[in-house]
Amino acid sequence: MKKFNKLKQPRNLIVFLAIILFISITTFSTLVLANQNTIKVDASVVNIRTGPGLSYDIMTQVVGGEKINIIKEENEWYKIRLSNDQIGWVASWLIGNTEFSAASNKLGTISAESANIRSEGNLDATILGKATKGTELTVLFQQNNWTQIQYNGQVAWVSSDLIEITAEKKSIIPIVYSPKTNEDTSIEILTVRSEGTNIRSGPSVNESVLFKASKGDNLTYISTEGEWYKIKNSKGQTGYVANWVVDLSGNQTAAPSANISSLSEATIVIDAGHGGEDPGAPASSYNEKQATLKTAMALSSRLKQAGVNVILTRNSDDFVSLNDRAYISNQASADAFISIHYDSTEIPNEISGTTTYYYHENDKNLAETINKQLQINNPLPNNGTRFGDYYVLRENTRPSVLLELGYLNNTVDQATIYTDSYQAFAVESIYQALNNYFSS
Known part of the structure; x- marks a missing residue:
């Protein structure tokens, strides 16, 4: 019996020591893994996004020196957990570099x-x-x-x-918003410009929508917070509305509209030429009304991404009179009216390229700004800026231009116009031009 105990005790000791060693190794490995999954931000500011890509919204930011925990890596993006347990994504290559996102609206100029x-x-x-x-x-x-x-x-x-x-430019996704509240005694009533205008819970496009107002609704003014009005409707509901989507009315001494200093503050009317019973210029693939609507919808989406208030004269294959198109622009007090067209001639292949038209002398600057941008890397010829006696320009009291973005009965133009790359070119050129126009 004693011999058995003498043999058992060393074995117990060996097992005990093995367990201690295992626990030590496991603990060490856990600490190493934890350290490997924690990174320190070296850049001054890094954006944390809702998904693994630059197209996802910015949810917050972290500053230099802050540590973040990595959950996993996907296509060079880290899924991370912040100190407040928020889950987000950060580009792996930005941890030690400086990021300028589209949401922070940084501009660069070719030198x-x-x-x-x-x-x-x-x-x-x-x-x-x-x-x-x-x-x-x-x-x-x-x-x-x-x-x-x-x-x-x-x-x-x-x-x-x-x-x-x-x-x-002015950020459309404010991280912190602490506006100065004041009351303008000259304002009594605000009139809604567009159907379905959002009334929000706070003075920001990021705030939730409480209810929608109809075109022509009169809202009682309460106070001003930054570029937003606190209002009350006829039902007694209160909320906030952006100053660029309403008109000051209901009193004799209404103040003028707010000055526009950036594209994100603007109201842009996009006019897809023709529609319904008016097909526009015919083509072998599809008519002008289809081409203009495709471009108008893509441009609308691009501008809305930048926080612009966009109004479409049509968003489907509907007939809209020339008078109504100009009326929509005037009624909305648009900061710019862009009419999209594609041209044709009696003789096929006679003319090629893009042309920018204006009617009022005051609109020449807008036309030249857009045309200048359309000259850059345009796969089609650029025919410059011209005076055009078009109804939607002549009867429009707002800054307005009409764009002919190519000839549907030109073989080269037609093959180019229908491509996604040309549509992207046209949309981005107009967007950049409007951005330059309002920034200046």
Whole structure:
């Protein structure tokens, strides 16, 4: 019996020591793994997004020195847990670099006479096009002496030596909002411009929608908070409405509309030419009314992403009279009216390219700004800016232009117009031009 105990005791000791060793190794491994899954942010500010891509909304930001826990990695994006247990995504390559997102509205201006726009951030990457000196582009972020930009509806790169970060537009996704509240005694009644106008719980486009107001509704003014009005409707409901979607009315001394200093503050009317019983210029594939609607809808989506209040004269294959188109613009007090068209001639292949028309002399600046942007990397010829005696321009009291974006009975134009790349080019050119117009 004693012999058995002498043999058992060393075995128990060995087992005990093995258990201790296992626990120590496990604890050490856990600590190492924890350290491996924790990263420190070196950049001054990094955006945390709701999903693994730059197209996802920004949910918050972290500053330099903050530690974040990595849950997993997906396509060079980290799914992370913040100190407050929020779950979000951050680009792995931004931890030590500076990011400028579309939501923070950073602008860059080409400083060289000509700059190659590339598909990736290196000299071996495909050249997507060229940008001339003075061209303004939305900047996404910078890394290793390369700047990522938005270019003709896609993500592209330009050498950081050839672009200067020149301006910051008004953010449409405020991180912190603490507006100064005041009351303007000259305002009594606000009149809603458009059907289905959102009345929100707070003075921001990020606040929830409490209810919607109809076109022509009169709202009682309570106070002003930044660029928002606190209001009360006829049912006694209170909320906030943006100052760019209402008119000051109901009293004899109404103040003028707020000055527009950025595109995100503007009301833009997009007019898809023709429609319904009016097909416009015929083509072998589809009529002008279909081409204009496709472009108008894409432009509307692009502008709305930037926080712009967009009004469409039509969003389906409906007939809208020329008088109604001008009326919609005038009634909405639009900051710009853009009429989209595609042309044709009696003789096929006689003319090619884009043309920008204006009627009122005051609208010439808007026309020239848009036409200048349409000249950059346009796969079709650019025919310049011209006076055009069109009803929707002549009877329009708001800044207005009519764009002919190509000829449907020109073989080359037709083959180009129908491509997604040309649609993206046209939309991005108009967007950038409007951004330049209101920024200046």
